[in-house]
Amino acid sequence: MEYTVQKLGRLAGVSSRTLRYYDEIGILKPARINSSGYRIYGKKEVDRLQQILFYRELGVDLNCIKEIVTSPTFDAGSALREHHQKLLEKRKQLDMLIANVEKTMAWQEGRIEMKDQEKFEGFKRQLVEENEKKYGKEVREKYGDETVDRSNRKMMNMSQEEYDETMRLAEEITDVLAEAVRTGDPAGELAQKAAALHKQWLMFYWDDYSPEAHAGLAQMYVDDERFTAYYDKKQPGAAKFLRDAIHIYTGIQK
Amino acid sequence: MEYTVQKLGRLAGVSSRTLRYYDEIGILKPARINSSGYRIYGKKEVDRLQQILFYRELGVDLNCIKEIVTSPTFDAGSALREHHQKLLEKRKQLDMLIANVEKTMAWQEGRIEMKDQEKFEGFKRQLVEENEKKYGKEVREKYGDETVDRSNRKMMNMSQEEYDETMRLAEEITDVLAEAVRTGDPAGELAQKAAALHKQWLMFYWDDYSPEAHAGLAQMYVDDERFTAYYDKKQPGAAKFLRDAIHIYTGIQK
DNA sequence: TATTGACCTTTACGTTACGTAAAGGTGTAG
DNA sequence: CTACACCTTTACGTAACGTAAAGGTCAATA
Structure with missing residues (x-):
């Protein structure tokens, strides 16, 4: 249950340099340093690294991750629920991208028409996803899902x-x-x-x-x-x- | 159908700096430069930007993207089919990550056991996905899906x-x-x-x-x-x- | 007609999250 | 006792832009 940099790296799929860097910026300190100066990681560090990688996967920069995981009020349970939520959103966006590719293929074969804006559906976090993230919740609360969905549909079908x-x-x-x-x-x-x-x-x-x-x-x-x-x-x-x-x-x- | 940097940027969800950078490294040149020195993009550039963003989304670095899209043998159709394939793979990996979060939640609640290596399933492109990508096809061809699946299952259940x-x-x-x-x-x-x-x-x-x-x-x-x-x-x-x-x-x- | 103000331009330095190389100590197997 | 795969720190390199500075363009408004 004890890991050196390289062993933990192999376990988690990151480089030893990454682990030293995480130590340097104070995001993941080893459990202890042995007599030869080697970094030794234990169970707690494994779990913490997992949390860090979840955040990293979601595009959170290390500075923010540091604030989050070093916070005394950090709760691993609620963090995981948040990860879960975000990952589901990400999958939704991925599905949009996949739909985009399929649409573009159909367009190339001349089977359908395609507007310039449609060609970037799924990329535009800021127009669809981001917009939805920022305002979506409140708008959906105030006007109901149906209104919002209809609005989005209408926008998609605009010339x-x-x-x-x-x-x-x-x-x-x-x-x-x-x-x-x-x-x-x-x-x-x-x-x-x-x-x-x-x-x-x-x-x-x-x-x-x-x-x-x-x-x-x-x-x-x-x-x-x-x-x-x-x-x-x-x-x-x-x-x-x-x-x-x-x-x-x-x-x-x- | 003509766009300036900012308009194309808004359309595609990238910054104007990004477009200038893509011009600088020769990955996406504007259709023409107007009398004031403004970059003007047309239909062809829109399509090319879309292709670039697909590659970028898949983590391909701009140097490689440049070689791909500037190649005289570049075929948009087969590129799209490749994108489609890769995006499906990515979704698979995302599903693994989501499964990982769910598993970790269950583990935290003490409902199941979880080994250290399991905590990094879905992150490790190089061990599972990458491995599967590199060798999987051939191995599956030579030994059959069943053998490979059994092998993976066995590995997952290793102490x-x-x-x-x-x-x-x-x-x-x-x-x-x-x-x-x-x-x-x-x-x-x-x-x-x-x-x-x-x-x-x-x-x-x-x-x-x-x-x-x-x-x-x-x-x-x-x-x-x-x-x-x-x-x-x-x-x-x-x-x-x-x-x-x-x-x-x-x-x-x- | 002069002035905003939002565009555009180039040049250039800053940033993040490491990769990579150098120079050197450690530990164990032959 | 030598190999060799580990580990260490220091330090410079890099990709893909962000950001700021200094200045030209253009349409609308005072």
């Missing part, structure tokens, strides 16, 4: 032109919104134009628009600091302002 | 002590073999000792030893350059010598 149009609209919204904020009047013409544009944009993603849901989303822009940050980036206070404008536009207060 | 013993035996084989090679006599005492040790080692993996299979494996050590390289590393000619010794030991020529 390049439609997609470009949503991008253009999103830009126009922030532009008009920034200008409207400077008028200071959420009931004014510019503010109402921004709200209308926002509705148009939204209708690309929702196939059943309702003023209630629109007003609810506007409120979320304020409640959720990540949305707030997005809109406030160009103009501080823009998120709140947009909410007010939409509440007036829809005639609904949340 | 730590048994596992250590196989390691020790493997070392002893190469040692004795190297010495035997220097005698030059495959029928000599040392050579026959090496063959006997090799049988012992083999019996840890096969549960029904037969001289025929043993002789066949010995022949494969010579036929397959990767096995040859392993045995010849310590002593040139060791693989051939071992085959001869085993053929004498078993009394069977292949």
